[in-house]
Amino acid sequence: MISQIVLVLLQLLVIIALAPLLSGIIKKIKAFFQVRKGPSIFQPYYDIAKLLQKDSVVSKNVSWLFHAAPIISLVAVLTAGLLIPIFITELPFGFAGDLIAVVYLFALARFFIALASLDAGSSFGGMGGSREMFVASLVEPALMLSIFAIALNVGSTNLSYISQTVSAMGINAVSPYQILAFVALFIIAIAETGRIPVDNPATHLELTMIHEAMILEYSGKQLAIVELGAMIKQLLVFSLLANIFFPWGIASGLSASAVIIALLVYFAKLVVLGAVMAMVETSTAKWRLFRLPELLSISLMFSFLALVSFIIVKGG
Amino acid sequence: MMDTYLFFGLVLFYLIGAVSSVLLNKKDRVCAFISFISAAVASVFGIVFSLSVISGDTFVLALPGTSFLQFGIFVDALSAFFILVISIAVFAVSIYSIGYVREYFGKKNIGYLGFLYNIFILSMILVVTASNAVMFLIVWELMSVISYLLVVYEHEKPETRKAGFTYIVMTHIGTGFIILSFLIFAGASGNFNFETFRAAGTVMPSLLRDMAFIFALIGFGAKAGIVPLHIWLPYAHPAAPSNVSALMSGVMIKTAIFMLIRVIFDFLGAGSAWWGYLVLAVGTLSAIIGILYAVVEPDIKRMLAFSSIENVGIILIGIGASMIFFEGGRPVLAAIAAIAALYHLLNHSVFKGLLFMGAGSIIFSTHTKNIEKLGGLIKKMPVSSVLILVGVLSISALPPFSGFVSEWLTFQSLLLGFNFNTFTMIVLSISAAVLALTGALAAFCFLKTFGIGFLALPRSEHAEHATEANTPMLLGMGLFAILSILLGILPFYILPALDKVTRTFIGTSAFSESFSLSSFGTIVLPAKISMSTPLLLVLMFILLLVPFLLLYNTKKSRAIYETWGCGQPVSTARNEYTAHAFSKPVEMWFKNLYRPARQTEATYSASPFLKESFRFESRIEQAFEQYIYNPVVGFVMAKSRRVKVVQTGSIHAYLSYIFGTLVILFMFVIAGGS
Incomplete structure (x- = not known):
């Protein structure tokens, strides 16, 4: 019982503590590819700490929803964090929801931030909210198909079960359909974390932003909560990629040594995925909004191919 | 015996409501109160009655009749479930109506509305309990005609009359197909009792079975609003008074789903494999087409009507999957899929009822249903807006609200098809992908509606002067809001009851090694797939600590200032994003359809x-009207003009037609008699 509680707290701590670091690392790697020095990898911590000290400036048009949205959104993301295996497959609350529930928890988080974007009555907010929900709608079918492809391969949508099974299969888990599903989910991860070519996290030009436009009216403490929520979501999306497709090294039991090794391996996976993401971001330009359906159709095709190739390889 | 009293009590109170409405129609306030209160009392009888039937035995009541035409009431768990759905909706909507009809005081005849309202509900109850095809058709027709009269209640508006006309035509085309389907059964069984349909349905030649199925699907599909038979729905449901819209969208279209289940599973025994695929395809198509039109619709009530088409689609996806599994000899999986469908049906009647009542409150206080003219209502109608937000979150299938549980179950039942053959796997995953898109667009649509309608600044005078809805209206909506939350977090109470219901037509319980409930209300499926909304809710509440710890101990100072407008003072409603602009990306994406x-x-x-x-x-x-219906209507009109030649208007001509017909009939009888 105690160990379970410790485990939950540890997982929460890891998620909250590592999320800003991941952002910092990606920024640093991006800077490296762009031959810049870049800010310190700890910059996101300083940013959040500073924002938490600052006063808020709030639009006079807003309602209670504007104030509640960041909190609800952060809570939804954190709840999803308790369902995703990070460094151990035996999650105390793993039974509370599967991959589909995680997707819907992310949707809950997005829903409230997008609602709040409309609350101040600014055109930018509306633009951001509309685009965010548009991209989310584009992502959804591809996401569901890749979930189905994964479920078909492993036999479950329970994330702990998936990690365990794939981990136990070892190198045998690498198969054409697994790779295809990974590519599909990677494209989705780009969209879900708001990165180039879908959205540019560094932009501050109102007309091109998605996520940044949505949260334009937030400042101070509330902005800190929103930013932290976005970073945690990014970390969780990366964890999904890591622990669904290459969970090797993840701890399956509660022993200190296994957990420590698992944490180190997990961190390494995050850095590798972050590096790949940074490479993608550096080598592509942001796409026009109305070209995005093409990008996500590619993802849809990959997940469909994953399904079909599974059927061909396994003979139905 | 108890059940008999309850059933008679139910009928009696609806009749009391109807009759007293007529008698009291001069006194608006008293009339509204008596008529809706007796409907609410009747619905309580309905709730108790249906729960007693679900937990006990089938209720049968024979009315006087001949052996050829034996009228009667037959209530098994399936019928009882639909009585429950109807009664719950009626209870909340009736309370709401007491406040809502104040809108019409002094302008319209309240007695007329109260009379129609009570008879309409009674006819729905009788539709799901009739034990005989002829009786069914009579009450079905009664339901259609009464609902038509309700649709055209505000008949002084020309668009209402047009909506009513479209509705009455489409519903009669549907009834025509239903009669065809029933005649096939009657031909095979020799009489019109549903009891004998059951026996005949499984032994009919397969061609007749296929025809009976197709006719039933078209006939009941037209009422349920499946694509492409849906065109009346987005006109008729918004035209009716909002309390009636809530009942029409919430429960009336479900009576068609009820009969589809009856005919397909009960009478025909699920039939060939392609039936399931057809229903699945129709459901998937309805879901996506319904929501696509909802997303770009500026009229809030029409938007809700389109969304009803979507939700009927989701229900049919579950039923289609269930048919596929049932036919494939996997009754347990079939039961799980059917439970998902019925769960969604129950949820939809609650949150759609809530949203239609919410739309009614908006219209009540702003006198507009154009979303572009709303805005800022969250400050003017604080309680209503919270209640509507609950409905919005439920219909967007966000955890832990009710829509989430049923959509999750629907996805899982599609996943269960992976034990089947290759073809099924591919079909079900495409359906799931479309369902995922539908869900995301539904979230888009309702986010837009709530965000534009309730947040920021009022966009018109109407919205500027909005006031909070009155107490009965808030009570009605509040009941449904609470129910939406309960249906989300208490699935462990609802699933066993639903299992009893689906067992009546599938024959097997879903509860087995592949479906069970465990602690914390967790729904457990094979391979460790599980989900627990109560636990998710508890976790969310505990995790609220995190943001509070982060925000704790920091100075609480907050400056109120203008919204950012690139340095310009632009805090006016004219600078707000519009609903049309909000849905523009979707409009661009699907421009081939729109x-x-x-x-x-x-x-x-x-x-x-x-x-x-x-x-x-x-x-x-509206592609379906433009390319399917308009040509058909044009063709019919052209042909009718030709037929007009015989309609001279002269009484002598008509007398000679009657004479001619009589002569022919006599000859026919004589020839047949010899």
Whole structure:
């Protein structure tokens, strides 16, 4: 019982503590590819700490929803964090929801931030909210198909079960359909974390932003909560990629040594995925909004191919 | 015996409501109170009655009749479930109506509305309990005609009359197909009792079975609003008074689903494999088409009507999957899929009822249903807006609200098809992908509606002067809001009851090694797939600590200032994002379906750079009307004009027609008799 509680707290701590670091690392790697020095990898911590000290400036048009949205959104993301295996497959609350529930928890988080974007009555907010929900709608079918492809391969949508099974299969888990599903989910991860070519996290030009436009009216403490929520979501999306497709090294039991090794391996996976993401971001330009359906159709095709190739390889 | 009293009590109170409405129609306030209160009392009888039947035995009541035409009441768990759905909706909507009809005091005849309202509900109850095809058709027709009269209640508006006409035509085309389907059964069984349909349905030649199925699907599908038979629904449901819309969208279209289940599973025994695929395809198509039109619809009530089409689609996806599994000899999986469908049906009747009542409250206090004219209502109608937000979150299938549980179950039942053959796997995953898109677009649509309608600044005088809805209206909505939350977090109470219901037509319980409930209300499926909304809710509450710890101990100072407008003071409603702009990306994405047409008109003063005025008009095409119905209507009209030749208007001509017909009939009888 105690160990379970410790485990939950540890997982929460890891998620909250590592999320800003991941952002910092990606920024640093991006800077490296762009031959810049870049800010310190700890910059996101300083940013959040500073924002938490600052006063808020709030639009006079807003309602209670504007104030509640960041909190609800952060809570939804954190709840999803308790369902995703990070460094151990035996999650105390793993039974509370599967991959589909995680997707819907992310949707809950997005829903409230997008609602709040409309609350101040600014055109930018509306633009951001509309685009965010548009991209989310584009992502959804591809996401569901890749979930189905994964479920078909492993036999479950329970994330702990998936990690365990794939981990136990070892190198045998690498198969054409697994790779295809990974590519599909990677494209989705780009969209879900708001990165180039879908959205540019560094932009501050109102007309091109998605996520940044949505949260334009937030400042101070509330902005800190929103930013932290976005970073945690990014970390969780990366964890999904890591622990669904290459969970090797993840701890399956509660022993200190296994957990420590698992944490180190997990961190390494995050850095590798972050590096790949940074490479993608550096080598592509942001796409026009109305070209995005093409990008996500590619993802849809990959997940469909994953399904079909599974059927061909396994003979139905 | 108890059940008999309850059933008679139910009928009696609806009749009391109807009769007293007529008697009291001069006194608006008293009349509204008596008529809706007796409907609410009747619905309580309905709830108790249905729960008693679900937990006990089938209720049968024979009414006087001949052996050929034996009228009667037959209530098994399936019928009882639908009585429950109807009664729950009626209870909340009736309370709401007491407040809502104040809108009509002094303007319209309340007695007439109360009379129709009570009879309408009674006819729905009788539709799901009739034990005989002839009796069924009579009450079905009664339901259709009464609902038509309710649709045209505000008949002084021309668009209402047009909506009513479209509705009555489409519903009668549907009834025609239902009669065809029933005649096939009657031909095989020799009489009109549903009891004998059951026996005959499984032994009929397969061609007849296929025909009976197709006719039933078209006939009941027209009532349920499946694509492409849906065109009446987005006109008729919004035209009716909002309390009636809540019942029409919430429960009336479900009576068609009820009969589909009856005919397909009960009478025909699920039939061939392609039936399931057809229902699945129709469901998937309805879901996506319904929501696509909902997303771009500016009229809030029409938007809700389109969304009903979507939700009927989701229900049919579950039923289609269930048919596929049932036919494939996997009754347990079939039961799980059917439970998902019925769960969604129950949820939909609650949250759609809530949203229609919410739309009614908006219209009540702003007198507009155009979303572009709303805004800022969250401050003017604080309680209503919270209740509507619950409905919005439920219909967007966000955890832990009710829509989430049933959509999750629907996805899982599609996943269960992976134990089947290759074809099924591919079909079910495509259906799931479309369902995922539908879900995301539903979230888009309702986010837009709530965000534009309730947040920021009022966009018109109407919204500026909005006031909170009155107490009975809030009570009605509040009941449904609470129920939406309970249906989300208490699935462990609902699933066993639903299992009893689906067992009546599938024959097997879903509860087995592949479906069970465990602690914390967890729904457990094979391979460790599980989900627990109560636990998710508890976790969310505990995790609220995190943001509070982060925000704790920091100075609480907050400056109130203008919204950012690039340095310009632009905090006016004119600078807000519009609903049309919000849904523009979707409109662009699916422009092949919508074929948006836009017109702009500008007048200039002095120089072409100084616009004096600007007019913008944009509309989308209703593809189904344009390319399917209009040609058919044109064809029928052209042919009718030819037939008009015989309609001279002269009484002598008509007398000679009657004489001619009589002569022919006599000859026929004589020839047949010999």
